[in-house]
Amino acid sequence: MPLVPFLSHGRQQFTFLVLLCSTYVVLSVVAADPGGSFPLPTFNVGNGLINIAALTALVGSSTVESLVLGNRGAAGLPWAALSTFGNLSVLKACVTGVSPGWLRETIGARNALANSILGMSLDLVQNLRGESKARRNAGAANGIISKSRIIDDSENVKPIWQDVYAFDRSTSKILNSIPESNAGSPLTVFTYRNYPFDRSTNIFREWIALSVSLLKMIEFCTLWVSGDRVLCWVSSIAWLYFLIAASTLQILRQWRGQSEGSGSDQVDIIAGQLPTTTRPGGHRKLLLGTSETGKLLSSWRIVWGLGSVISFASVLTIYLLLSRSSDLTFYVWSAFQMGWLVLSLMFYHFSDATDPMAYRLLIAQVPWKDCSMPMKERVLDLTLALAKYQMHFHPRGIYCYNEDLLSAPRRHTISISIRAIVGDPTITSASWLLGHSFTGMDLYDTCLLFLTVHDSLIAIPAARVLSDPLITKLDVESSIIDPDIINKGSTNTGQGITWWYWIPCGYNKWLQARTEDMKFLGQRTADVLSDMQVTEKLEKGRLIVSLKSVGDVRDVVGLSARAGKILVDIVR
Numbered sequence: 001m002p003l004v005p006f007l008s009h010g011r012q013q014f015t016f017l018v019l020l021c022s023t024y025v026v027l028s029v030v031a032a033d034p035g036g037s038f039p040l041p042t043f044n045v046g047n048g049l050i051n052i053a054a055l056t057a058l059v060g061s062s063t064v065e066s067l068v069l070g071n072r073g074a075a076g077l078p079w080a081a082l083s084t085f086g087n088l089s090v091l092k093a094c095v096t097g098v099s100p101g102w103l104r105e106t107i108g109a110r111n112a113l114a115n116s117i118l119g120m121s122l123d124l125v126q127n128l129r130g131e132s133k134a135r136r137n138a139g140a141a142n143g144i145i146s147k148s149r150i151i152d153d154s155e156n157v158k159p160i161w162q163d164v165y166a167f168d169r170s171t172s173k174i175l176n177s178i179p180e181s182n183a184g185s186p187l188t189v190f191t192y193r194n195y196p197f198d199r200s201t202n203i204f205r206e207w208i209a210l211s212v213s214l215l216k217m218i219e220f221c222t223l224w225v226s227g228d229r230v231l232c233w234v235s236s237i238a239w240l241y242f243l244i245a246a247s248t249l250q251i252l253r254q255w256r257g258q259s260e261g262s263g264s265d266q267v268d269i270i271a272g273q274l275p276t277t278t279r280p281g282g283h284r285k286l287l288l289g290t291s292e293t294g295k296l297l298s299s300w301r302i303v304w305g306l307g308s309v310i311s312f313a314s315v316l317t318i319y320l321l322l323s324r325s326s327d328l329t330f331y332v333w334s335a336f337q338m339g340w341l342v343l344s345l346m347f348y349h350f351s352d353a354t355d356p357m358a359y360r361l362l363i364a365q366v367p368w369k370d371c372s373m374p375m376k377e378r379v380l381d382l383t384l385a386l387a388k389y390q391m392h393f394h395p396r397g398i399y400c401y402n403e404d405l406l407s408a409p410r411r412h413t414i415s416i417s418i419r420a421i422v423g424d425p426t427i428t429s430a431s432w433l434l435g436h437s438f439t440g441m442d443l444y445d446t447c448l449l450f451l452t453v454h455d456s457l458i459a460i461p462a463a464r465v466l467s468d469p470l471i472t473k474l475d476v477e478s479s480i481i482d483p484d485i486i487n488k489g490s491t492n493t494g495q496g497i498t499w500w501y502w503i504p505c506g507y508n509k510w511l512q513a514r515t516e517d518m519k520f521l522g523q524r525t526a527d528v529l530s531d532m533q534v535t536e537k538l539e540k541g542r543l544i545v546s547l548k549s550v551g552d553v554r555d556v557v558g559l560s561a562r563a564g565k566i567l568v569d570i571v572r
Contacts, residue, residue, distance in 0.1 A: 061086070061088070061089035061092065062113055063344070063345060063348050064080045064086035064089035064090060064093065064344070065080075065089050065090075065092060065093035065096070065113055065114075066093075066113060066117065066348065067079055067080035067344070067347075067348060068080045068081075068089075068090050068093035068094060068097065068304075068307070069093050069096070069097055069113070069114065069117045069118060070117065070300065071117050071353055072347070072348065072351045072352075072353065073206050074206060074210075074245075074246040074247075074249040074250050074253070075205075075206035075207075075209035075210050075213075075246060075250075075351075076209075076246075076347070076348070076351070077242040077243075077245060077246040077249075077303070077307075078210060078213040078216075078239050078242045078243040078246055079209070079213055079343075079344050079347045079348075080093070080242065080344065081238040081239040081241075081242045081307075081311070082213060082216055082239055082340040082341075082343065082344050083337045083338070083339075083340035083341040083344060084235055084238075084314070084315075084318055084337050085337045085338070085341050086341065086344070087238060087311050087314055087315045087318075088311075088315060090238065090307065090311045091308055091311040091312050091315065092109070093304075094304040094305070094307040094308035094311060095107075095109060095304075095308050096109040096114050096118075097114075097118065097300065097301065097304035098301050098304040098305045098308065101119075101120045101121050101122050101131075101134065101165075102122055102128070102130045102131040102133075102134035102135075103130065104120065105120070105134035105137060105138060106130060106133070106134060115166035115168075116166075116168060116169045116172075117168060117169065118168060119164065119166050119167050119168035119171065120138070120164070120165045120166035121145065121162040121163065121164045121165065122134060122135055122138075122162060122163050122165070123160070123161070123162055124144075124161040124162060124163055124385060124388045124389055124392070125160070125161055125388070127392075127398060132392070135163070135392060138165045139165070140273075140274065140276075140279075141163040141164055141165055141274055141389060142164055142165060142166065142167060142271060142272075142274075143163075143164040143167065143175075143269055143270055143271030143272070143274070144161070144162070144163055144164065144269070144270045144271075144274065144382060144385045144386050144389055145161070145162050145164055145267055145268065145269050145270075145385075146159045146160070146161055146267070146268045146378070146381045146382050146385050147159060147160040147161075147162070147266070147267050159381050159385075161381075161384075161385035161388055162385075163389045163392075164269075164271075167271070169353075171269070171290070174287065174290060175269070175271050175285055175287065178190050178285050178287060179285075180272060180283040180284065180285050181283060181284055181285065181286075182282075182283050183273075183280075183281060183282050183283060183284075186367060186368055186369075187284075187286060187367075187368040187379075188286070188365060188366065188367055188368070189286050189287075189288060189365075189366045189367075189368065189371055189375060189379065190285075190286065190287045190288070190365055190366075191287070191288045191289050191366065191375070192287075192288070192289040192290055203250065203253070206250060207250065209347065209351065210243065210246055210247060210250070213239070213243060214243075215343070216236060216239050216340065218336075219232070219235065219236070219333075219336040219340070220232045220233075220235075220236050222332070222336070223235065223329075223332075223333070226329065226332070228325065228329055228333075230321060231318070231321050231322075231325065231329070231333065234314060234317045234318055234321060235314075235318060235333065237310060237314055238307075238310055238311050238314045241306070241307065241310050242303075242307060245303040245306075245307070248299075249299060249300070249303065252299055266289060266290075267289075267290050268286075268287065268288045268289070268290075268378050268379075268381065268382055269285075269286070269287045269290065269382075270284060270285070270286050270287075270382045270386065271284065271285045271287075272284035272285055274386065274389065275386075275390070276389075276390055276393045276394075277390060277393065277394050277395060278393075278395070286379065286382070288375060288378055288379075372532055372533075372535075372536050373530070373532055373533060373536070374533060374536045375536075384406050384407070387404075387406065388406060391404075412527070412528045413525050413526065413527050413528065414511070414525075414526055414528060415523060415524070415525055415526075416451055416503075416511065416513065416523070416524055416525075416526050417451060417452040417453075417522070417523055417524075418449060418450070418451060418520055418521050418522060418523075418524055419450045419451065419452055419457060419521070420449075420450035420521070421447060421448070421449060421450070421520065421521070422447060422448040422449075422450075422567070423447050423464075424440070424443045424444055424445070424446050424447065426567075427443050427446050427447070427448070427560075427563040427566070427567070428440045428443050430563070430566050430567050430570055431443065431563065431566055433570075434566055434569060434570070436566060438559070438563075441488055442559065443559055443563060444488045444546075445463050445464060445465055445488075445546075445547065445556045446461075446463070446556055446559050446560040446563055447461075447462050447463070447464045447501075447560060448460070448461055448462070448560060448563070448564050448567070449462050449501070449503060459564060460503055460504070461504075461557050461558075461560030461561040461563070461564050462501055462502060462503045462504070462557060462560060463501070463502045463547070463553045463556035463557050463560065464499050464500060464501045464502070465499070465500050465543065465545040465546070465547055466492065466497055466498070466499055466500075466545070467497065467498045467499075467500055467543040467544060467545055468492040468493055468496070468497045468544060469496055469544065488546050497518065498514050498515055498518075499514065499515040499518070499520060500512070500513075500514050500543060500545075501513045501514065501520070502534060502553050502557070503526070504554075504557055505528070508530055508531045509528060509529070509530060510528075510529045510530075510531075510534050510550075510553070511526040511527070511528060511529075512526060512527045512528075512529050512534070512537070513525070513526040513527070531550040532550075534549075534550040534553060535549045535550045538550075538552075538553075
């Protein structure tokens with residue numbers, strides 16, 4: 001049987017590696033008896049390089065590259081660097097991970113493995129020469145994404161547009177679960193529930209995996225005791241770096257809320273057979289509200305960037321040290337590396353791929369005619385991104401469309417002057433004192449605002465809620481409580497809390513404003529919203545408050561107006 005088909009079967013490959021590992025262990029034992037009947041070949045740097053390269057190619061580099069690129073989470077990083085035989089693959093994977101999509105296409109680092117873990121996308125806005133060339137070589141895109149970084153829970157900054165030529169595995173699983181809309185048929189929009197969907201038990205298992213990789217210390221201590229102290233450090237430096245890096249990534253992940261995909265980027269996707277000027281479009285899928293994979297965060301790119309430098313230096317230094325070491329040192333060291341390689345393969349086989357994004361729950365399948373205005377605005381962003389994609393392939397050239405409109409108006413704002421606030425404690429006290437039946441819970445979200453309008457001071461009944469985003473950091477999959485709602489009277493963390501105000505300003509119109517560092521008096525900028533937009537704001541679930549719709553807000557404002565009359569009775 002040819003060698004390659006033989007190694008393509010997992011069970012035969014594992015058996016072969018065990019036998020090879022056993023052979024190295026026997027050789028290391030025999031090396032301890034130089035005068036025995038089994039003389040060992042004299043080692044030099046030439047046959048050492050050939051042996052190491054052959055062993056690396058024998059087991060295949062895809063497993064090590066997959067671990068480095070995060071296919072088994074952060075815990076896979078030190079396991080990838082456990083054996084020095086895989087350092088060349090570690091170096092290649094780090095270069096692949098830290099490179100943008102267009103550079104991976106240029107240097108030939110784009111392959112099926114990298115596409116499945118990282119995806120492959122190009123920036124539609126920055127018309128870089130390298131990206132334009134990569135776009136021409138890549139062919140037709142599979143989709144368009146619009147990323148909107150959420151900066152203050154109210155509005156998004158200018159979205160980032162990208163054309164996607166390969167979706168990562170998690171996103172592909174999401175899209176495969178969505179039925180497509182055929183060309184010419186009405187559009188259906190799919191959305192996601194906003195909640196921290198990754199379970200904390202995954203974190204615990206990954207910490208255990210990181211702890212088990214400390215077996216590498218056996219090699220360190222053995223080489224240290226034998227006197228090869230420089231070699232023990234150089235052989236372990238890549239593993240030690242990735243162990244520290246993985247631990248840091250785990251801590252950052254827990255600090256951000258135990259969700260690998262719950263960053264501040266909100267991603268909208270349109271996928272399918274995209275149209276160009278010379279090619280008609282086909283079926284399409286539209287998904288709003290997913291999140292960017294955690295492996296594209298800057299923290300992972302920093303780890304890969306430093307890891308590439310350390311792996312490169314480690315490989316060169318080890319080859320130099322082994323060329324000057326004794327035969328016994330070489331065979332003992334080789335036996336350790338073969339053993340670590342087998343353990344890495346076992347870790348990869350028994351551990352599970354981390355695809356947290358693939359298991360989020362779809363909560364809405366909305367026909368286009370039923371979409372809210374904010375949803376339509378996000379679809380408009382995708383439409384403009386698709387237009388930008390078509391410009392790149394237009395026969396006239398993208399330079400002919402520099403003045404075409406590719407942005408949409410976001411919101412209408414006005415400036416208001418807040419002079420004083422009367423909150424629910426004062427309103428509740430006045431109500432009880434004058435014998436009214438309102439309780440503190442009835443008036444919980446009520447308030448009166450004193451505004452300066454045309455040099456006159458006026459009092460306006462309003463509604464306000466206190467939002468505490470840190471309360472969302474829960475394992476809500478195991479909870480029967482709605483993660484987007486918090487009951488009146490609940491406590492807060494005291495960190496990052498914000499008052500949100502809604503002030504009536506005409507028929508079905510509202511002014512929406514918020515505090516900055518819990519300060520609201522003085523000049524403030526308020527958004528002018530419709531009833532539908534207020535409801536959409538509350539339904540997004542990011543405020544985590546008891547109000548669910550504009551109807552609830554209107555009821556609170558009604559109570560605030562009645563409370564205002566009570567206060568007037570006191571001051572008259």
